[in-house]
Amino acid sequence: MKGRGGRLCDYYQGVTLGGHQPAKSETSSDLGNHVVVGVGAHVIGAITIGDNTASEPGSVVIKAAPANATIVGIPDVSSPMHDPETDTIMHLPDPVGEKIDNLEKRIKELEAAASR
Numbered sequence: 001m002k003g004r005g006g007r008l009c010d011y012y013q014g015v016t017l018g019g020h021q022p023a024k025s026e027t028s029s030d031l032g033n034h035v036v037v038g039v040g041a042h043v044i045g046a047i048t049i050g051d052n053t054a055s056e057p058g059s060v061v062i063k064a065a066p067a068n069a070t071i072v073g074i075p076d077v078s079s080p081m082h083d084p085e086t087d088t089i090m091h092l093p094d095p096v097g098e099k100i101d102n103l104e105k106r107i108k109e110l111e112a113a114a115s116r
Contacts, residue, residue, distance in 0.1 A: 006033035006051065016042040032067060041071075 005011070015037045017029045029043045032051035037043060039057040049055070050067030060074040073095045 005031040006035060008033060009035045009037070011037045012039040012041075012057070014040040016044065018043070018045070 009031050011017075017031075017037070029045065029047055029049070031037070031043075031049045032053065034052045035049050036054040038055050038059065041055045041057060041059045041061065043049065043055065043061040045062060047061065047064045049061070049065045049071075050069065052067055053065050053069045053071065055061055055065075055071040056073075058074070059071050061071055062075050065071050
């Protein structure tokens with residue numbers, strides 16, 4: 001496991017941090033404080049994960065994530081999750097739901113074009 005983790009980070013089973021490049025400076029992932037990397041998640045490359053961020057199980061993280069976010073999917077989708085100033089949940093990403101919405105929109109467009 002390569003990379004540097006902040007204070008109180010949790011790494012679950014089967015986690016990958018970093019990658020394999022000739023220059024070590026290109027492979028180190030930096031995790032902030034209070035980061036959770038879920039089962040089977042892969043944090044690939046020299047990226048930074050912000051404080052209080054959670055990577056869901058099986059996620060493939062290939063770009064930096066902001067603080068107070070949740071990361072889901074392959075490839076990753078990160079979204080602000082928690083506003084620490086107001087202690088409220090903001091927006092949880094739903095990539096599957098977004099794909100379904102896009103497909104439904106496209107079906108309606110095609111049906112309208114076919115009925116002309």
